[in-house]
Amino acid sequence: MNLLIVEDDILTAKQLLKLLKAEKYSSDIAYSYTQAKEYIDKNNYALVLLDWNLGDGDGLTLLKEMRNAEIATPALMLSANSEIDDRVKVLDAGADDYLCKPYSNIELLARIRVLLRKGSQEKTSLITIGDVTLDIVKHEVFVKNNLINLTLAEFDLLELFMKNKNIVLSRFQLSExxxxxxxxxxxxxxxxxxxxxxxxxxxxxxxxxxxRGIGYKINQSS
Known part of the structure; x- marks a missing residue:
């Protein structure tokens, strides 16, 4: 998993990098608002650790720009601003979590794990095979971006097929x-x-x- 650290204080950024490396996370460092924008435009990250106060801008503006661009990467704001109003602003702007400085490394790592799990779960709500995409959460099916109306039983069968794409399922398994x-x-x-x-x-x-004589399976090459 590749994380982005956005922090203008060099010492703090390197300490974060060392901490994350010890936990087997791969990370990039952006030391400014401008550099962070370049990294985000060019790369896909599992999580952004975002400082509020940056030398050439601020993390809140960057966060709003990410969400306006429909970049859904989880973001954890790290800031010395501890007022309730400040935390509300950050969360309303699209942050997934907020942690006040100074913070415990143990708590930071715990928050990171939670956000990474959340991001992973959201990604896996979509299953795509060929031209067919099934959204488990929204209960929708698309063929070449066209919404297909299925009954509950049809959706359940298709979901089971797509979750077991390499397995032949018997009629009894499907009926059950x-x-x-x-x-x-x-x-x-x-x-x-x-x-x-x-x-x-x-x-x-x-x-x-x-x-023949067994059941059905998804043809991945179709």
Missing amino acids: HINKDNYSIKHSNIVDVHIKNLRKKLNIKDFILNI
């Missing part, structure tokens, strides 16, 4: 996933009906393959 009444569905063709409708709505040839 969409209907907990196992006894009544053992010999039902309900899965075949849902998959037929799902294929029609996705309209992608051979996206869901029928494995």
